[in-house]
Amino acid sequence: MKFNLLNKERITTVNHAKAKAFTMSPGEELYTAVVTTGISDSFYEKENSRLIRIKELVAVCDPEFVAKLAAYARNEMNLRSVPMVLTVELAKMISGSSIVSKTVTNVVKRADEITELLAYYQLANERKEIKKLNRLSKQIQKGLAKSFNTFDEYQFAKYNRNTEVKLKDALFLVHPKAKDESQQAIFNKIVTNTLAIPYTWETELSILGTLKFENNNARKSAFTQKWEELIESKKVGYMALMRNLRNILEANVSAQHIAMVCDYLANEKAVENSKQLPFRFLAAYREIKRTNSQFTPNLLDALEEAVTISARNIRGFDYNTSVVIACDVSGSMQKPVSAKSSVLLYDIGLMLGMLMQSRCQNVISGMFGDTWKTIHMSRRNILANVEEYYKREGEVGYATNGHLVLDDLIAKNQIVDKVMLFTDVQMWNSTSLFGSFSRSWKKYKKIAPEAKLYLFDLAGYGHQPIDIRQDDVYLLAGWSDKIFDVLNALENKETALDTINKIGL
Numbered sequence: 279m280k281f282n283l284l285n286k287e288r289i290t291t292v293n294h295a296k297a298k299a300f301t302m303s304p305g306e307e308l309y310t311a312v313v314t315t316g317i318s319d320s321f322y323e324k325e326n327s328r329l330i331r332i333k334e335l336v337a338v339c340d341p342e343f344v345a346k347l348a349a350y351a352r353n354e355m356n357l358r359s360v361p362m363v364l365t366v367e368l369a370k371m372i373s374g375s376s377i378v379s380k381t382v383t384n385v386v387k388r389a390d391e392i393t394e395l396l397a398y399y400q401l402a403n404e405r406k407e408i409k410k411l412n413r414l415s416k417q418i419q420k421g422l423a424k425s426f427n428t429f430d431e432y433q434f435a436k437y438n439r440n441t442e443v444k445l446k447d448a449l450f451l452v453h454p455k456a457k458d459e460s461q462q463a464i465f466n467k468i469v470t471n472t473l474a475i476p477y478t479w480e481t482e483l484s485i486l487g488t489l490k491f492e493n494n495n496a497r498k499s500a501f502t503q504k505w506e507e508l509i510e511s512k513k514v515g516y517m518a519l520m521r522n523l524r525n526i527l528e529a530n531v532s533a534q535h536i537a538m539v540c541d542y543l544a545n546e547k548a549v550e551n552s553k554q555l556p557f558r559f560l561a562a563y564r565e566i567k568r569t570n571s572q573f574t575p576n577l578l579d580a581l582e583e584a585v586t587i588s589a590r591n592i593r594g595f596d597y598n599t600s601v602v603i604a605c606d607v608s609g610s611m612q613k614p615v616s617a618k619s620s621v622l623l624y625d626i627g628l629m630l631g632m633l634m635q636s637r638c639q640n641v642i643s644g645m646f647g648d649t650w651k652t653i654h655m656s657r658r659n660i661l662a663n664v665e666e667y668y669k670r671e672g673e674v675g676y677a678t679n680g681h682l683v684l685d686d687l688i689a690k691n692q693i694v695d696k697v698m699l700f701t702d703v704q705m706w707n708s709t710s711l712f713g714s715f716s717r718s719w720k721k722y723k724k725i726a727p728e729a730k731l732y733l734f735d736l737a738g739y740g741h742q743p744i745d746i747r748q749d750d751v752y753l754l755a756g757w758s759d760k761i762f763d764v765l766n767a768l769e770n771k772e773t774a775l776d777t778i779n780k781i782g783l
Contacts (some may be wrong), residue, residue: 435475651674
């Protein structure tokens with residue numbers, strides 16, 4: 279499946295900054311749109327228009343590619359909502375194909391994703407009658423029936439919520455066949471709404487919050503004791519622990535318990551199993567920095583160690599490979615990745631850039647806006663480096679003059695092996711009608727014919743500032759450190775789509 283990747287008659291267009299750009303093939307555009315969305319507003323594109331564009335692209339892409347992309351987005355990029363969209367839109371396109379049921383089992387990894395997929399199904403099919411989920415796709419039904427067989431009572435109970443599509447509704451609709459008597463008993467409990475309430479750390483804190491205490495000191499003491507018990511029990515998962523670090527500090531737990539938290543955060547196996555998106559560490563780091571506790575430095579160090587561990591599997595480059603890492607800090611990058619997040623596209627670019635820098639032995643890093651500025655940073659302390667960049671972003675302005683990164687190399691006659699830009703790829707020249715990113719790269723290739731350019735697309739708007747698949751230009755997209763696995767594939771002459779097409783269904 280080529281998806282027109284080798285079509286030399288690429289259509290030129292203009293990007294959101296009104297500068298010349300190049301269109302992508304449907305497969306490329308769908309890939310970049312999917313792995314850079316949380317189904318939320320972007321700077322240039324509202325949530326509904328992004329969803330509409332994804333649906334339109336699914337309709338013109340190869341169904342097997344769409345299925346593999348859904349699996350890639352869920353299992354490699356750790357995205358949850360957009361794989362459901364791809365699955366349902368795929369079912370509308372090829373409703374009778376077994377590819378659909380295989381896709382369902384590839385993307386439903388949590389019990390609540392059964393109901394989430396059905397909720398989107400009724401939305402996508404514009405069901406407004408009383409029985410909104412009538413005439414369910416047989417292949418979606420088949421895939422969900424298999425999914426029901428993969429969860430235990432605890433998992434069902436944990437996600438048995440009072441949503442529009444309830445777990446009981448899904449059970450009646452899908453009619454899964456129980457594997458054995460014990461599972462049939464679980465299905466019966468779903469029907470009668472008698473699933474055992476999971477006794478989790480959340481319920482323990484919730485129960486404590488409803489109790490009355492003699493005074494505020496007694497209340498604080500109770501929460502301190504409860505958090506210490508939870509830390510000792512190891513009931514709190516990795517992501518939940520990161521999100522509650524501030525609560526733990528404010529509960530005034532002992533130094534011994536802080537040490538236990540730090541040990542867990544920096545535990546190699548725990549970090550690897552957590553599959554956290556890199557910016558989650560950054561969000562926790564920032565939250566902790568705002569606390570006034572003698573243990574704040576301990577937790578900051580633990581988070582730095584955790585990020586360092588998470589970067590160990592990233593294949594970097596040795597002293598013989600010179601790399602330029604340029605982070606886009608333009609105005610359009612300063613947009614939250616979702617409505618509920620304080621993390622910006624700008625943060626993701628800096629985070630991925632600093633992760634890559636930590637793995638390179640011969641590296642120049644910096645940021646660009648109106649101007650390009652190199653900033654020398656230690657390859658250690660990844661999170662602190664991101665914060666330093668964050669404080670200095672105003673030093674280069676807010677345009678997207680990515681060509682200046684290349685022009686600086688040309689002016690210095692500096693030969694490097696790889697140029698990496700972490701950006702929303704809405705390049706333009708804010709100072710002149712002449713000159714462009716594409717033109718600067720062609721000029722640089724004359725003095726550095728072996729150089730390679732990597733564009734890390736963090737927004738997925740569907741434009742490129744330069745025609746890829748020629749002049750050693752490569753496109754990558756996404757917010758996860760898994761994006762560097764694609765980088766490694768590119769080093770072996772594969773495209774991002776080649777990597778996705780290798781996924782088994």
